[in-house]
Amino acid sequence: MGTPANRPEEAPYSRKIIVRYSAEIVDKPIVYRLVKDFDLAFNILKARIFPRREGLLVLDLVGTKENFDRGIQYLKESGVFVEPLSKRVSRNMDRCVHCGACVAFCSTDALSLDRSTMQVHFDPEKCSGCEICVTACPARAMEINLL
Amino acid sequence: MKPCKVTKTYREINEKIRRRKAVVVTAEEIIDIVDRHGEEEAARRVDVVTTGTFSPMCSSGAFLNFGHSSPRIKASRVWLNDVPAYGGIAAVDCYIGATEVVEGDPLNSVYPGEFNYGGGHVIEDLVSGNVIRLRAEGYGTDCYPSKRLERNITLKDLPDAMLFNPRNAYQNYNVAVNLSDKTIYTYMGVLRPRMANANYSTSGQLSPLFNDPYYETIGIGTAIFLGGTRGYVAWPGTQHNPNVPRTAKGIPREGAGTIAVIGNLKEMDPRWLVGASILGYGVSLYVGIGVPIPVLNERMARHAAVRDEDIVMNVFDYGMDVPSGNPKSLGEVTFKDLRSGAVTLNGRKIPSAPLSSYFKAQEIAALLKERIEKGEFFLGEPQWTLPSVAPDKKGP
Ligand code: SF4
Ligand code: SF4
Numbered sequence: 230m231g232t233p234a235n236r237p238e239e240a241p242y243s244r245k246i247i248v249r250y251s252a253e254i255v256d257k258p259i260v261y262r263l264v265k266d267f268d269l270a271f272n273i274l275k276a277r278i279f280p281r282r283e284g285l286l287v288l289d290l291v292g293t294k295e296n297f298d299r300g301i302q303y304l305k306e307s308g309v310f311v312e313p314l315s316k317r318v319s320r321n322m323d324r325c326v327h328c329g330a331c332v333a334f335c336s337t338d339a340l341s342l343d344r345s346t347m348q349v350h351f352d353p354e355k356c357s358g359c360e361i362c363v364t365a366c367p368a369r370a371m372e373i374n375l376l
Numbered sequence: 377m378k379p380c381k382v383t384k385t386y387r388e389i390n391e392k393i394r395r396r397k398a399v400v401v402t403a404e405e406i407i408d409i410v411d412r413h414g415e416e417e418a419a420r421r422v423d424v425v426t427t428g429t430f431s432p433m434c435s436s437g438a439f440l441n442f443g444h445s446s447p448r449i450k451a452s453r454v455w456l457n458d459v460p461a462y463g464g465i466a467a468v469d470c471y472i473g474a475t476e477v478v479e480g481d482p483l484n485s486v487y488p489g490e491f492n493y494g495g496g497h498v499i500e501d502l503v504s505g506n507v508i509r510l511r512a513e514g515y516g517t518d519c520y521p522s523k524r525l526e527r528n529i530t531l532k533d534l535p536d537a538m539l540f541n542p543r544n545a546y547q548n549y550n551v552a553v554n555l556s557d558k559t560i561y562t563y564m565g566v567l568r569p570r571m572a573n574a575n576y577s578t579s580g581q582l583s584p585l586f587n588d589p590y591y592e593t594i595g596i597g598t599a600i601f602l603g604g605t606r607g608y609v610a611w612p613g614t615q616h617n618p619n620v621p622r623t624a625k626g627i628p629r630e631g632a633g634t635i636a637v638i639g640n641l642k643e644m645d646p647r648w649l650v651g652a653s654i655l656g657y658g659v660s661l662y663v664g665i666g667v668p669i670p671v672l673n674e675r676m677a678r679h680a681a682v683r684d685e686d687i688v689m690n691v692f693d694y695g696m697d698v699p700s701g702n703p704k705s706l707g708e709v710t711f712k713d714l715r716s717g718a719v720t721l722n723g724r725k726i727p728s729a730p731l732s733s734y735f736k737a738q739e740i741a742a743l744l745k746e747r748i749e750k751g752e753f754f755l756g757e758p759q760w761t762l763p764s765v766a767p768d769k770k771g772p
Binding site for chain 1: 432652731
């Protein structure tokens with residue numbers, strides 16, 4: 230575990246995350262393990278310990294995608310609550326039935342119906358992240374990406 | 377009705393299918409053929425026209441038999457993944473309805489309710505081969521002493537499972553708008569205030585019952601594409617009503633025909649049965665249906681050549697009129713306009729959005745065409761066609 234993936238051609242993977250943890254975990258060296266076991270560099274953007282000793286950290290993690298995913302897995306297994314600082318909405322193509330219902334509620338045209346093929350297209354560039362589609366898509370094809 | 381020059385029988389067409397000589401086209405392709413060659417020549421050339429629709433269809437569900445346990449139970453209350461199923465049928469039979477919501481769902485108490493899981497999803501999970509938690513309670517009898525049963529099941533383990541949908545494939549349906557000044561969440565989807573969008577749910581020229589508007593070839597025993605496999609029309613669907621105003625070409629201007637359909641759930645495919653969560657309304661099931669229309673004569677060729685501009689639909693206000701039980705039409709629009717992305721109502725241009733997947737409807741029509749061409753799917757001659765209008769009221 231923790232062998233740095235030595236692939237120089239790979240661009241560094243960087244994500245900002247919010248970590249919340251309860252008083253029991255405050256004393257565990259979780260951030261230290263992220264560095265040591267998963268070879269992730271980090272910047273602490275914000276750190277707070279609340280009166281009841283529960284804590285909040287906003288971290289900018291840099292490493293490889295693989296180590297990042299494993300690091301997040303480790304955090305979740307240690308009982309801390311991890312959330313991406315910026316969420317992204319994406320479409321699960323396996324679930325989309327191209328019904329076109331989203332045309333009625335996506336106000337940015339990120340979801341649009343091509344009238345010649347009658348297929349629905351998703352353009353992440355146009356998406357405002359309003360998340361309306363996450364519960365309004367009847368097939369539950371629109372998902373919030375946590376990472 | 378004048379006598380037809382071309383007359384073919386189901387038997388003749390099935391014989392051609394058997395020899396892989398049948399000429400099969402989709403409901404989109406027949407339009408051009410009739411245009412170019414006329415309906416009589418089209419009827420000579422083409423044997424079958426395939427249609428398709430894929431839409432959330434309430435009034436769907438499945439009868440399941442889950443087999444006897446030891447000791448035996450007369451399961452009077454049944455849950456599948458915590459979704460109540462109706463158990464008052466027999467000891468180990470139940471019916472899981474598409475719109476039943478999972479127990480403990482907050483429903484609309486957190487408005488608009490999300491309705492993430494229900495009967496439609498149980499059916500999708502079953503056909504996907506997923507494990508379902510079956511829970512049953514009985515009151516105990518001398519012959520069925522057990523009072524509780526809990527077991528994991530998959531569709532494979534069930535002795536029998538049939539999809540039986542009492543009302544599907546509505547011939548025509550309302551277009552929904554919202555005249556009120558707040559967003560509403562309906563079975564016709566999200567409707568933004570002051571008529572900001574118009575929602576509809578049909579596949580127009582591809583839709584089964586628009587292609588045989590008087591149900592001359594559709595009735596009990598008509599073989600259809602249902603959920604990916606061969607199913608049948610079992611009966612006229614509930615609310616079937618042929619006697620509605622129609623256009624000169626016989627296209628109903630409102631609801632009209634429906635079909636009750638049946639098929640073996642074990643042969644079905646989650647591509648064509650998808651659970652639906654309709655925000656603020658509830659759960660349902662997307663059902664894929666395709667009906668092959670035999671071109672028995674030039675009359676059927678003409679009917680099957682129906683096009684989007686021939687189809688008119690009435691617009692209703694779901695903000696006030698429909699919920700209060702006083703629906704009055706705000707005007708008529710054509711399916712052609714709806715499909716183009718905007719309709720004009722009282723001089724105002726309103727963006728339109730479907731609930732029904734035209735793309736999947738096309739896929740179904742193409743798949744059914746392929747199966748018939750390959751000699752894998754035969755026509756089922758109806759024993760009795762659906763109730764229609766009196767013969768003298770039928771159009772040309
Ligand atoms: S509403 Fe959902 S399933 Fe329908 S087209 Fe949009 S993303 Fe796809
Ligand atoms: S998050 Fe909002 S903007 Fe993005 S696709 Fe969904 S509805 Fe459209």
